[in-house]
Amino acid sequence: MLKINFSYFLYLIFILSFASCSNDEEEGIPEPKDTINPTITCVEPINVIVNIGTTETRITYSTPVGKDNLPGAITEQTSGLASGSLFPIGTTTNTFIVTDAAGNTVSCSFDVTVATPSEDKPFSLENGVGIPTGKKWTKVENLSDEFNNGTFDDSKWHRDPATDGFGWIGRPPGLFEADNVSVSDGNLNVTTLKYQTPKVVNGKNFTHGGAIIRSKNSGGVGNYYECRMKANKTVMSSTFWLAFKENCPRKLELDIQECVGRVHSGTDTWANNFDNIYHSNIFLHKRTCNGVTNEEKRSQKGVTLTEKNYSRYFVYGCWWKSETEILFYLDGEYSFTLTPPTNYDIEGFITMAIETYDWNPIDPNSNLFETGSFDDLSTKYDWVRTWKLEDK
Template identity: 60%
Template sequence: MMLNTIKEKGFFTMLLLLIIACSSSGEDEKEEEQQPDIIHPTITCTESITVFIDAGKNGASVAYSTPIGTDDLPGAVTTQTSGLASESLFPIGTTTNTFIVEDKAGNTATCSFDVIVLEPSNDKPYAVKEGAEAPVGKKWVKVDTMSDEFEGNTFDDTKWHRYPSSDGFSWIGRPPALFEADNVTVANGNLNITVEKFDAPKRVNGIDWTHGGAIVRSKITAKPGYYYECRMQANKTIMSSTFWIAFKQNCNTGPVRKLELDIQECVGRLTNTAAWADNFDQIYASNTWRHERECDTEVTGSKQSPAKTVLSEKNNSRYFVYGCWWKSPTEILFYLDGKLSHSITNPPADFDLEGHITMAIETYDWNPIDANTIFGTGSFDDLTTKYDWVRTWKLENE
């Protein structure tokens, strides 16, 4: 009897301990379940986006990185509560895009960013909203004699030179491409400079020229302090598409310094595989030069100070707006599609001379013609650098 009693007591003791353990475990789990989730999720939005569109358009398709919130526990959901989805057509003005992330406990976090669509007008510089605002008490005024919308079908010989023999530079091209005025036309709202391969070489100045380009220069001189811009689409050949300011030089009458201010210089297709030439068909390349001249005894060898922005698109893929605020002799700011792109300070000489707006389509010895040329097969658009407009602005008192 005593043995059974002892066994029974042991059994009930173990049962009691098991009940207590289970009860304790359940209470612990219950206690854990009852602890509130007070940690908020997180979410980060992109910076605000500014897009410039051409006059007359209703808006712009804008792609952005859609934010997704995160939390320390699974199950958080992100929702857009205002604005438009990525790649939607955003209207002119400011659209605020707001996103909220909520976890299972109801904790939330939000972020917002703006998509700003601006419609440039032709009564102020394209980049006036992006750092090219006029100083206090000043306003931008268009210089009509150095601006052209290229409407109609007539080249304006009162504003531009197209014959190298008459522009005062006497530069007829870089072999093998000869500058020829008949490659310059105005049509379809553009200044068109079309390149070509001659049926037979042309002998000029003892050189056999096999291809043709062209050069256009302003008759009125460009000055420091002005803002210069063009809307340009590059051709698709190995030849250049440019927008720059050229300066005359003369060892006898002066100026002795030979300067060059390149706003944009690119090619339509690269044949040069050197590392320094990378991306020259998808680049915004600017430069300041003080070229070597025998009478310029202050320098030995040509000096340059370049700046550039590599693009995500080919220069011939669409129109780009290239702008330059020649702010002072030692500070030059460059704009791309309305935004500050790069700048040059302390160039190799003070840029305090007057020059001429220049649009030259030429060949380069560093990007030679190869067997894949399209001069014989390309369309008019393939072979043409198109300038939708050129505009020049100066500051005046309000």
């Protein structure tokens, strides 16, 4: 009996010793260290323009959330303001940091810039139009309008195509009519509509109404032209450009912004983003004069936006710097430069046309013209400003 117990005792000692050695070996093996950093991506910079006198505005953005290869990562905002907060005038830098369970960290930042348009120089942010040494920008009053008087200023603008010196009544099916132009709440409004009964003018059939507004005075090279505009929501256009009268054999056109409020299945493929775009053209139109024919040439560029053209007011600007160089700006920031296909050395007239296009035809499946509100159907111009450089 003692022999059996002694053997059993030795067996237990052996088992316990083996287990102890196994635990010691396991405890002696370090766990692998997580050296992989988490990841986080911030949104693009946000630039918002508010009315003069506004001190803050509510901004909503997609809050960044970090990711990691293992569970347990935590994302915190370390500077700036949360989405949905009231952001003050100026630039607010928002920084987010993500920390994983192993203590690895990574961060990202983005700026929210809230600005008001200046009334004594072109609207310009950090990368906006500059001021050449020894010069200053001076507003050209007869080519500028704040639209704050509640009435249309007939001393500055044409709204009847029969009297504006060009005589273009619109591209069917969109007819330009002065009755569709109004001034209210600090805006110049051009309201689109569908006629209950089509109108026939000069033998052409028109089913929808728009308008064209032209400056009574002309402006030339060296000037900076800008407007603060919110597009209508329809298939019709919202534009800001310079029109030039025939200069045999040259017919020029400088489109600062040309967009639409809506595209659909019938829109030409190349224009499928024209409801969220900043797009500019410089034309030499095809013309024959005194036996000389100019074939059409154009320079164009565009920037696809993350917002619809009707989602808010945008500031569109153009510095006609020289006869061969024209710079374009969006919301006070430089966007691109275009080289004209011919020397741009004659004066043009500011034009705002709300028209129809064959490449974005009236959509028969939409009832927006019947159900849309005044705001839905109207292109709104908060202001139009023209500046010239003068010696200090």
